[in-house]
Amino acid sequence: MSGRRGRKRQREVTPHPTTPIKMNAVEFDGSDANLFDIILMVEGKKFFVNKKQLALHSMFFHRMFYGGFEEAKKEEIEIKEVSADDFQKFLEVVHGVEDLEDSAVEAVFDLSDRFDCEHIIKKCKKFLLAKNQVPPKTMLALSIRHHFEELKTKALETVKTKWDMKAILPANLKDLDHPTMSLLLKKSLNLSGNASIDTPSDDERDVQDLLRGMLRQGEEDPGQIDIRARVGEASRRIMARVRALGP
Template sequence: MSDGAPPVKIRCIGLVKKDHEYTPRCRVLEFDGADPNLHDVILLVQDHKFYVNKKQLAIHSKFFNRMFFGGFGEAEKDEIEIKDLDASQFHNFLEVVHGVMYVDDSIVEGLIELADRFDCEHLLKKCKEHLTEIKNLSSNKLLKIAIRYDMKPLKTKILSSIKTKRELKDLIRPTTDGFDHETMNLLLEKSLGMEPGPTSFEDYEPSTIAESDPPKLRPSGLLKRETEETSPRSRILEFDGADPNLHDVVLLVQLKIVTKPKHFQQLAIHSKFFNRMFFGGFEDAEKEEIEIKDLEAPKFHNFLEVVHGVLYVDDSIVEGLIELADRFDCEHILKKCKEHLMGNNNVPTKKLLPMACRYDMKQLKEKILSNVKTVGEATELYTTDGLDQETKNFLLEKSFELGPNVAGHLILQRTHHMRYLMMHRMLAKLAE
């Protein structure tokens, strides 16, 4: 039976430079017009047609907002050509805008250029934040970007990291084109104050910016504990309907709390649930206001910001986000949540393990259980709600290995029937 949503096509197109080699980038969204419900304009870039939605672009870009809703002639056209633009870079831009790709080393150079050109405030901010931490760009290229986009803290960081004439030589290679007058003066002053260094650099590879202190990694045998709650996160998008051009349905969540998504096409792109609701022939498609029950408004607000590409998955929202991604059948967001939970995060283990069980993350579950090294850790996890029976059995076995007394303590928490069976099991273990 069809679920009402078109299958997602993933193909590898374009080339991405990584570690001095070129590898294909796999596309998540094709923008090929396969589903006519999800686009209302065609953008022509280098003879490539991108089928997109005006409102989603207008949310991120003042350029496109003016183009589509500013009374210009383009607003009435079905197809608009955008010149002097690389199609592959624009595809990256669209996937980031649609929330299925995050800013990373391989796309940030082209992305910040388009974010600046199309006047995308939030995307420009994301690119700048990424560039302050990037390690894979040469100092020369990074400094030029910092100058071009007025990133004074990054510029200061780069210049202050130059301690030797060798590093200075790297910084000005292969060319100083793009350096402003102020930067050239600072480099001259810096060179005059340096001790004489090596004079030959022919075989020396240009360096990148010196890394800051490496992240502190948690010892593998320790479980992550609860930390203090963070202060409420400021909102990027309000979904308050202030601009009538940018929404076409109202979703009512938690009685009087109303959130207004900018357009239901964007929800339908991410969610098979909303795709069926809006385009599956149900009566909800004709309503101007739809109530969604059993849902917390703050969690849904986070979900909407992730869907619209202005918020990325992080520790503070991942637990609620993966729940909604699963409920609303959002393949890409679910994948992003799982990647975050598998990666370097500070989510307490007592929250991680139930999520690993609930969302069938076997690799994460194995990783957590392999780090149980003490009796206390086994006891703490065993008493956590939301664990499947397989996990509980494993922890019980682990407790036998670490200390029989603790195993007995855990057994007493079971039902009478299970208590009887487990007691025999414990006695058998002790008799061995």
């Protein structure tokens, strides 16, 4: 046969995304000029918001906008040392368009504390004390940062074994405050004294010795605990050994 086959026309196929894109509940993008009167710049991203709405929930922004400060005259204000993603979550909760969730409560709690949002702080505390899937390590860190003793108690109640102790310890022990060191030491000693627990391992003894040393130093100089001097190499050695225990 001498005829040539015609070239087959290829069909254009739109590729499907491999992972779903999370959409924000609301975009503070200034698409409606009636809904904003100030621009907040966070990590280079502009958030078009309403002064009265923010001031209603936040004493920080109330003082900024209505306290006679220079910012009140500006059309755009930069908010430093805040993640744009975290600020988005914070605004969604403040505006009531999103409920708190496990993955967002830490950021919302931290920013509510920074921006002095009393009723959002109460909401975060209620959420954290209720049933949730927030890791005990995160709960412990939040309890220290926000002096939230009930949450600290809840976090430490999850420590039943040395594996739980491994999971709750911060990457750097200097992030622990003095009262928490004392509680962790007592918890570690209780675990070691439990009949169902083997004789304390090297990593457990090192944790106990280090915490004792920190506590002694705190008693000698309660005004300023030189944690770095105590932690140093000992902390790195402990954490390396604890991580080596595996999952």
